[in-house]
Amino acid sequence: xxxxxxxxxxxxxxxxxxxxxxxxxxxxxxxxxxxxxxxxxxxxxxxxxxxxxxxxxxxxxxxxxxxxxxxxxxxxxxxxxxxxxxxxxxxxxxxxxxxxxxxxxxxxxxxxxxxxxxxxxxxxxxxxxxxxxxxxxxxxxxxxxxxxxxxxxxxxxxxxxxxxxxxxxxxxxxxxxxxxxxxxx
Amino acid sequence: xxxxxxxxxxxxxxxxxxxxxxxxxxxxxxxxxxxxxxxxxxxxxxxxxxxxxxxxxxxxxxxxxxxxxxxxxxxxxxxxxxxxxxxxxxxxxxxxxxxxxxxxxxxxxxxxxxxxxxxxxxx
Numbered sequence: 001x002x003x004x005x006x007x008x009x010x011x012x013x014x015x016x017x018x019x020x021x022x023x024x025x026x027x028x029x030x031x032x033x034x035x036x037x038x039x040x041x042x043x044x045x046x047x048x049x050x051x052x053x054x055x056x057x058x059x060x061x062x063x064x065x066x067x068x069x070x071x072x073x074x075x076x077x078x079x080x081x082x083x084x085x086x087x088x089x090x091x092x093x094x095x096x097x098x099x100x101x102x103x104x105x106x107x108x109x110x111x112x113x114x115x116x117x118x119x120x121x122x123x124x125x126x127x128x129x130x131x132x133x134x135x136x137x138x139x140x141x142x143x144x145x146x147x148x149x150x151x152x153x154x155x156x157x158x159x160x161x162x163x164x165x166x167x168x169x170x171x172x173x174x175x176x177x178x179x180x181x182x183x184x185x
Numbered sequence: 186x187x188x189x190x191x192x193x194x195x196x197x198x199x200x201x202x203x204x205x206x207x208x209x210x211x212x213x214x215x216x217x218x219x220x221x222x223x224x225x226x227x228x229x230x231x232x233x234x235x236x237x238x239x240x241x242x243x244x245x246x247x248x249x250x251x252x253x254x255x256x257x258x259x260x261x262x263x264x265x266x267x268x269x270x271x272x273x274x275x276x277x278x279x280x281x282x283x284x285x286x287x288x289x290x291x292x293x294x295x296x297x298x299x300x301x302x303x304x305x306x307x308x
Binding site for chain 1 (some may be wrong): 187189192193196198199200206218219220221223224229231232235239245249250251253274284
């Protein structure tokens with residue numbers, strides 16, 4: 001993947017497929033580190049499945065919904081000296097509180113750090129593809145934060161769906177304005 | 186800075202249109218957005234369709250949606266076009282530029298661009 005924002009798009013699609021109705025994408029940046037956390041309340045995975053998603057060669061067609069996504073994110077993190085961690089509770093084990101948290105840590109000064117890239121495009125693509133999910137996006141940077149919670153938008157929009165073109169454009173502009181305001185990059 | 190008031194204005198403007206839009210969508214554009222598609226450049230292709238369909242005023246009859254792996258990863262980004270009473274058209278190795286062409290010639294003009302289809306790619 002050329003940008004970490006593409007990894008984020010890819011990993012978040014797994015949460016959509018896991019039938020989550022709330023997905024949080026959190027980026028925490030310091031002067032030299034970046035932590036990407038993707039948290040969902042989807043069907044979750046067993047301990048065995050968590051091990052398997054780390055291994056690109058285990059995946060077979062029946063588990064194709066997992067695929068290469070996690071190994072690619074793991075590689076992107078590890079090549080900067082960072083790491084990846086997955087915590088998951090499967091719906092079978094806990095019918096009430098289940099879901100998955102994937103956290104990837106990066107050292108951003110490392111030569112092999114992949115740039116975050118067009119994160120705004122990733123967020124709008126995800127909302128366009130799954131407008132019924134509650135998306136929470138938080139990007140904490142050294143110069144300030146950019147945040148979006150689609151529940152706040154829905155409260156205003158009423159019956160108008162989030163994948164309405166003008167709404168998607170509004171979200172795009174809103175996030176871009178947010179980054180401009182904190183003078184990000 | 187964008188405000189929630191602008192969002193409320195969009196809501197008010199859409200009130201009449203929402204009813205109109207339901208039950209339509211004669212044409213479905215489906216973009217493959219699994220790992221293989223995303224890595225090959227599906228995100229700009231999706232955006233080109235979302236933007237283009239709206240700009241060309243086709244949003245009443247064309248819906249743009251996303252799907253997982255279609256199964257022909259070597260041909261990604263893959264876009265499928267479903268139209269009632271017509272055979273599915275699969276476009277392969279798509280780019281934003283090709284997407285603009287598909288909107289113009291296929292979605293607006295009704296003419297399949299054979300050159301970009303999977304049938305052409307494997308023959």
